[in-house]
Amino acid sequence: MALRFDKNKNEKKRINVKVIATGVVAITLIGIVGISIGKFSSGSPVNLGVASDAITSVGKGINDGFSFIKNGFKDISNFKENSKKVKNLEAENEKLKKNMIALNAKLDKTESLEELKKTLNFVEEKYKATSISTSVVSKNDGNWYESFVIGAGKNSGVKKESIVMNGSGLVGVVYEVSNNYSKAISLLDSKASVSFKLAKDANAKGTITQNTTLDNKDSYNSKGYLQGYMFDSSYNVIQGDIITTSGLGFFPEGIPIGEVEKVVDDKDKSLKYVVVKPYVDFKNIDDVVVIEPRNIG
Numbered sequence: 001m002a003l004r005f006d007k008n009k010n011e012k013k014r015i016n017v018k019v020i021a022t023g024v025v026a027i028t029l030i031g032i033v034g035i036s037i038g039k040f041s042s043g044s045p046v047n048l049g050v051a052s053d054a055i056t057s058v059g060k061g062i063n064d065g066f067s068f069i070k071n072g073f074k075d076i077s078n079f080k081e082n083s084k085k086v087k088n089l090e091a092e093n094e095k096l097k098k099n100m101i102a103l104n105a106k107l108d109k110t111e112s113l114e115e116l117k118k119t120l121n122f123v124e125e126k127y128k129a130t131s132i133s134t135s136v137v138s139k140n141d142g143n144w145y146e147s148f149v150i151g152a153g154k155n156s157g158v159k160k161e162s163i164v165m166n167g168s169g170l171v172g173v174v175y176e177v178s179n180n181y182s183k184a185i186s187l188l189d190s191k192a193s194v195s196f197k198l199a200k201d202a203n204a205k206g207t208i209t210q211n212t213t214l215d216n217k218d219s220y221n222s223k224g225y226l227q228g229y230m231f232d233s234s235y236n237v238i239q240g241d242i243i244t245t246s247g248l249g250f251f252p253e254g255i256p257i258g259e260v261e262k263v264v265d266d267k268d269k270s271l272k273y274v275v276v277k278p279y280v281d282f283k284n285i286d287d288v289v290v291i292e293p294r295n296i297g
Helices: 002-041 043-122 218-223
Strands: 132-139 147-150 163-166 167-178 183-184 193-198 202-211 226-230 242-245 256-266 271-278 287-291
Touching: none
Parallel strands: 167 256
Antiparallel strands: 132 147, 132 287, 147 183, 163 167, 163 287, 167 183, 193 202, 193 242, 202 226, 226 271, 242 256, 256 271
């Protein structure tokens, strides 16, 4: 800071020297012109006019010089003022950006809470009291959420085989619990299995499992579709049918799973396979609700 101050001080000294030098030159020129006038005044009026013109020219030059210096200082002053305005505008713009980010985060949180509220509409009242809201903190490699970790564990009341849902429907199930975190698998994982029923016919049941022998199963997997089969090949299931959890096993009844995308009737095996487009977006899972597993003891 001291070096900068000394530099500014030297700059001011140089400017003052220039101004003084300009003044001295101007006075000298005026003196010379005055002497010349004295000499020319004894001559003809023509010479007097020439001298007068000379004075006018010199005076104009001096005025122009001082105007240049004055305008220079004015330009510096304007530059500093404009620079200050620009800095103020940049600071205001940065403040507005931060406010916008905070507002968007608040809106996202509000939307997330609304989605989680929808989740509780899927289950009976007895599950709502012990439900736990949490977030996904990590996932497996790849595009799809096949396995993931949630930010709640034993200390929050999460148990092994607890059910994981979001505002769209059934996500998966917890398989390992620590004090503050839990590991879960989604319905896309090959180890996952859930019994379902058709919304239009509660007696028409089946199982969702990725371990089928369907042709083109890799194609279905790449789209994030679920696969499964009906318990009885005589069940009337068609494209567009809605499926939910059946209430068998540790999954409570009535949690939405998805819609039937395709039906494959394998007469050789006497099986009717279903390909299901899930309601949950398994590429994007953030906030979830965890409920206790159904008591099957």
